[in-house]
Amino acid sequence: MAIDFNNLNNTARLSKPTHPSSPNSAQLNTQNPGKAPDSAAQTQAGESVQLSQDARQLQSVSQKIADMPSVNSDKVAQLKQAIADGSYQVDSQRVADKMLSLEAQF
Numbered sequence: 131m132a133i134d135f136n137n138l139n140n141t142a143r144l145s146k147p148t149h150p151s152s153p154n155s156a157q158l159n160t161q162n163p164g165k166a167p168d169s170a171a172q173t174q175a176g177e178s179v180q181l182s183q184d185a186r187q188l189q190s191v192s193q194k195i196a197d198m199p200s201v202n203s204d205k206v207a208q209l210k211q212a213i214a215d216g217s218y219q220v221d222s223q224r225v226a227d228k229m230l231s232l233e234a235q236f
Contacts, residue, residue, distance in 0.1 A: 181189070212218035 209218065
């Protein structure tokens, strides 16, 4: 957005943002006319980043978690089998206790 400091009292002019597609956008790139501004060009060549040991460890753990399946297929198969053969029993007291503990958190 271009601001005209000579005409600060003209609020109508300040309320109009300058968009890249507008004719005034040519004023934004005065160093390289004819070339669009590029944020990557503003980064100096040869810069490097070194991560701390903690950051590398966090990155490694995050990758391992991302690679893990979100569903334990073996557990699902065991539960399906227990439900199918009628051996799966619901502990209603345990379910109620868990529900109450969730309510206490809020």
